[in-house]
Amino acid sequence: MQGKIPAVITANNAIDILSALRLAEEFSFKLILDGAAESYLILDEIKKSGIPVFLHSMMSRTKNLSYDTPKLLNENKIQFAIQSGYESYVPKTRVILFEAAIAAANGLSFEEALASISINPAKILGINHKVGSLEVGKDADIAVYNGDPFEYTTHCCFVIINGKVYESECK
Template sequence: MLIKNGKIFTMTGKNYENGCILIKDGKIVKVAECIDIEDDIIIDVKGAYVTPGMIDAHCHIGIIEENMGFEGMDVNEAVDPITPHLRAIDGINPFDGSFKKAIKAGITTVVTGPGSANVIGGHFAAIKTHGICIDDMIIKESVAIKIALGENPKRIYKGKNKSPMTRMATAALLREALIEAENYLNKKKKSQQLGEYFEKKIKYESLIPVIEKKIPLKAHVHRADDILTALRIAREFDLKITLDHCTEGHLISEHIRKSSYPAIVGPTMSFSSKIELSNKSFETSVKLMKKGVKVAIMTDHPVIQIEYLPLCAAYAMKEGLTFEEALSTITINAAEIIGIDDRVGSIEAGKDADIVVFNGSPFDILTNTLYTIVNGEIVYNYN
C-alpha cells in the first residue's frame, strides 16, 4: 500500500508537506517526499493530514462495557485492597462497541486495565483497537501495575469497615506489599541457587516485574500530596512509576520535573465530581510540558468517551501547547511513557503501519477521519 500526497506529521522531527508512506506486511517500509511503485494499492489523500495512529495511555475500554451495566463492569475487584495478580487481558471484551468509536476517531492503541478501588489493582495491557480476539490485539500484555492513592481506596474500604480508611494506611499497605514482594524474590533466587523446591505465590510473582524495574507502577494520583507520596515510595523502593491523572501536577511541577517521572494527564474534560478534582485544569499538561516533563493525555474512558481523545489534546493546545506538542501527547509521548515506542507512536520505517488520515486538523471538531489503518489494513474508510 502506498499513501501519497499527504501532509505527514511523523513525530520524529521531520514532517512532509506533500509526502508518501510505503506499507508492506503490516509495517511501514519507507517515508519520503516521493515513492514510485506499481501494481499496489495507492491511496491519494490529496493534501489531507496524516498522523500516527493515536494512543490513549490510560482508559478502561472493554473492561467497562457500554450498554451493559453490572454484567459488563469488570473494572474493580473491590474485596481485597491488594490484587496485583489481576490481568486486564482476562476482562477485556473486544466486542465492546466503544472499540468501533475509537477506530473511527483514529485511536489505534489503548492502554486499558483495572480501576482505582484497590491500593494495588492489577496489570494494564496495551492493545490495538481493531480485532475480535484479545490475544491477537495485544501489543504488550503487561505495561504496568495499577496502584491508587487518595480518595478512592479510602471510600471503598470505609464502606467495608476495613483498611485502608486513611491515606496513611493506603501508603502502608502499598509498602507492605512491596516489601513482601522483595522478600519473596530474594527467597526465590536463593532456592533456585540451592536447587530447592520453591512454592510460587501469584500475588508476589505479579509484582516481580515491578521490583526488577521491568515495568512501572501506574499510579492513580490526583491531589498534590498523593502525587508526592507516590514519588516518595518510588524513591524508597527504586521503582519506575507513571503519574496518572496528575490533576494537581501543575501545583508541584518543579518536584515532578526533578523526579524525572512522566505524567499521564486527565480526564480533564470531565465534571469535578469530588474534592481531589477541585484544581482540575487544561493548564496542567501545558505547565508540566513547559517544565520539561514528558506528558501524555488520556480520557480515562468511559469517564470521557474514547473518541474525544483528540479534543482533550485540543483543549490543552488552546491553553498553550503547539500543534505538535499536543499531537505528541496522544502519539509518541504516550508510546514512550508506556514503553511501546518500538512499535507505535510515530511514522517511521520498521514500525507498525498504524496511520490515520484526516480531512483537516485532528484538533478541529469538524474534521472527519478519512482512513484508519491498523497493521497495514484499512479498518475504517469514510467513504
C-alpha cells in the same frame, strides 16, 4: 518491584502525588503518575524526580484541575501524555482528539498536543520502538482527516490498519 514494569499510581491532589514520588524513591521502583490533576502545583518536585505523567481527561472535572497543566508540564520538560479514559464516565471523555484539542487551545502547540497522544505515551510505556510515530520498521495504524484533526467538525476520511485501508465517507 523488580523494575521491569513501571507501577502506575493514580494520584490527583498534590499531597498524594508527593507521596507517590516518595514511595518510588524509597523503594526504588519505576513509577508513572496517573491523573496528576494538581501536578501544576508541584512542578519542581515532579521534574526533579524524572517521573512521567499520564494526565486524565480534562472533562473529569477533578477538583483543582487546571487547563494549563499540559502546557506547564511541557514548559518544565516533564514527560507527559494525555489519556482519554478514566475511572468514571462523563460524556465526551473518551475522545482523545478532543482532549488534545483542549491542551492545544490552552497553550500547547499543535505538534506538542499531537505528541501527547502518540509518541509521548509510547515513550512512557517503553514501546516507542514499535509504535507512536511514523518511521520505517514501526507498526503504523494511520488516520487521515479532511482538516485539522483537533477541530470538532473535521472528518476522518480513511484509516490504514495493518496495511489495509478502511475508507469512510469523507465530506
